[in-house]
Amino acid sequence: MISQEEFTVIHTLKAQGYSIRAIARMTGLDRRTVSRRLKQSERKPYAKREYPSKLDRFKPYIQKRLEEALPKRIPSTEILEEIVLRGYDGKLRILQEYMGKWYTEHGFGKAEDPIVRFETKPGYQAQVDWTVIRGGKSPIYAFVMLLSYSRAPFVYFTDNMRQDTWQRCHEKAFVYFGGVPQTILYDNLKSVVIKRDKYGKGKHGFNDAFLDFSKGWFEPRLCRPYRAQTKGKVERFNRYLKENFYIPLKASLKGSGVTITPDLLNLHVFGWIARTNERVHATTLARPTDRLQEERKYLRPYRPEVSAPVKLESFTTNRSIPAIMIDYQTRLQEYEAIVPRRIDHAS
Template sequence: MIDKEEFTVIHTLHKRGYSIRAIAKIVGLDRRTVSKRLKEQELQPYKKPRYKSKLDSYKEYIDSRVQQASPDKIPSTVIFEEIKRQGYDGRIRIIQTYMSSIIPKKPKEEVVRFETKPSYQAQVDWTIIRSGKRPIYAFVMVLGFSRMAFVYFTDNMRQDTWQDCHIKAFEYFGGVPQTLLYDNLKSVVIERDKYGKNQHGFNNDFLDFAKDNFIPKLCKVYRAKTKGKVERFNLFLKRNFYVPLKSALKGSDIAITTDLLNNKIFSWLEYANTRLHDTTKQRPIDMFKEEKPLLAPFYSSVKEQKHITQANSKSFNIPALELDITYHTTISDYEKILGNNYASA
């Protein structure tokens, strides 16, 4: 491509009788370029050649899906799977490049992750799926070592619902981690440092539920992303499960309810737990084979054995086991004992 000054020089030299070969040597251009520009009365802007892409016939569909999902963002992996079913046989990289041209990227926040040994920790959270008069919440539990995840949708965050979701998660995993990490949820803690440093005032109902099974731990204050594994999965859940489903049902008569979401979530969890994890570079289901045998059985202080059937999943029975449990004065006593043997959260 030449600029306006070079274009003027070429034409001026030609009018003065210089040959194309001589002009090319003077201005340092190819003779074919000089010849082509001499045929033009005005400098024509350079047009980048446009090559046919395998994605061309699917761009209209991608544009519509992106618009449907707005203001949420639909991942390129979801689009890739959808257009593959329509006959697309290209690579996902082409889709990612095209979507990056129509969706502005936000700068990534730097996250420092803390790794834990198998069965030591799970991270637990409520995440809001839909607010308003008909709210939907997702209870999410992620095992710290394997990244195996469990999700269950509810329309409330009551203490009984909170505990019931824990039981469903323990049944799904087939056992209980030694510690569960939370932030400042009222379902867990009433007041931090109530009885001194790291001597928190836990919710009594929840502490009774936890005492025979696991040690509840709280994220450190002012420490961003301490609970990063579950928070990152919350984002993955919304982008890869909820947003595609919501956009697909947009304009239809099908209402999004907790029953609908729970009917679909367990088949999606099979995908989520068998994908290659971005951080570990392994499949959660494969790492879970090492973690599952180390999980403790769930023990209920209530003698009645519970049988819970998860929506669209198998029924799991909780064994009524009598465990030999040594009781300690405070939660911090447990943490000191386990802290000697396991990595810190």
Template sequence: MITKEELMKIQILHQQGLSQRAIAKQLGISRNTVKRYLRAKVDSPAYSARPKTTSLLDLYKPFLHSRIAQAKPVHLSGVVLFRELKELGYCGGLSLLRQYLYEYRGKQAPTEVVRFETQPGKQMQVDWGQMRGGKFPIHAFIAVLGYSRAMMVVFTDNMRYDTLEQCHRLTFDYFQGVPQEAWYDNMKTVVIERDAYGEGKHKLNQAFYQFAKSMGYIPKLCQPYRPQTKGKVERMVRYVRDNFFRPLNTKLEAMGETLDVMTANAEVMLWLETVAHQRTHDTTKQKPADRLVEERLALQPLPPTLLPVATALEPDVPLPSVLTTLSAQPLHHPLSIYDQLSEAV
């Protein structure tokens, strides 16, 4: 039995003047088959019923349905479910799982946004993400290096300015350097008024202005409604929520415990090193941990101290085009510094 495409090729080659023998040789089929279909002048071949194929996911669908129902209203991402399925012996791919999840949840696959790529040490993107609301909220400060996609996550119970500054200090210490620029949205702790002194000249929070100057990087504001300008960190907010916070939170809830800021910060450092930075990134096709080694060489050295900067503020002036670049030698701290998280946030 030949396919519809093979029948089409037989008819076309016959119209081009090839003999039955030549057609059979070119298509790798018997001469009698070519003769039979040319004489019958059928429009399409008859197809026998195909046996129903089984998906690599079929065996694991009951587990998926149960896991999704158990987590509701929390949304478990495909990456989390894929990791759990692999532990059960699933040998299919992540794309197959994602496609099934879209269909099962009645959703369409998201449209991909093209991101701007930057050179090592050039850019960092910063954002807040609310992980939990209510009386005991948990927020996540997330900073992502544009080249390596390595990130730092600090969980807090507030988004005050002093908390923002301390999160930056912990981030620069973790990255072992300072990028040339960092991108933000309309955080009130960062910007007072956009375009206050003309297009692209923003009125910054003066405490933040002093901090950025002391650290030696240029703060920039992303354009509204343009996911390309700060899309890397916005995507990581969802990644942290779906792949770290929600799975950890649901597991603790099943044990009758409540996730707090201190526990989240203790767990996230291990998760960054063993999961987030060891995954192969969809865009770069490399592990963030490997690219971070390269990017660290391009970062500006840390300032000579990570103590709070002076409280005296400069007059209200627009952000200059270039901030002072500090040239001190790198100051590396042991990972024990992150024990300060419970006190800092």
């Protein structure tokens, strides 16, 4: 497309008596372009061509899913999985461009991520947190433990944050991973610490029940005050869990009459984790599944010396289970035979 200035020059030179060949030579334009533009009394821009997109037939479905989740957002990777199952064979970039435009039109800007993450050696650190999934009279909390090296997560949903529940969730995570990391990083949870620097700088007053639980297994460590970003890996995963697991599941159950409970979420989450572990992590540039196999070599074996059995909820879904999940299931069955208590949901 030629500019308005070039269009004016072409007509000026023609009025001065120059031939089309001479005008083309003087302006560096093709003779056909010069000839075509001389036939126009004013510059007309080329009509923008609209090409069909592979995404077109999926846009009504995508729009419905995004509207169902508002004011929350469903990540493009989750929508991609859903439309691939419905026949989409295009690229993620096309979907991201469409969703970005859709969110902009609906007043949603790009969320900032201020979290800075630090890399650790395999088996050295895990980061643990409670995150609120649903508040109100029937709350749901997620216990999350993330191995810092592999980025492999463990998630368990409960309706309380009692100390016994807290400890049981740790035990389930250790069995799930096949061992215990050297250190675990926390923020100022009452389940962990009663008073920071109680006995001097860096000498904290830990919760006695939790300190007794941790002895001989791992070293609990605290983030700096008001610096939850220190455990940014688990903080970021908490958001990922809500956006990629909970919000899409909640949206898909909307209007179904199905009540979302901790048991329902636990029924689905481990299949979802198995799938997310197969994706290449943006920071490590490796699959958590692969790095976990390496990290497990450095975890301390976890074998609590107890005898009475306990019923443990299923860690499977109706989807196909990858081989690595079968290995987890075997260890969890062993756990049933050695751990005496279970986490009971409050009525």
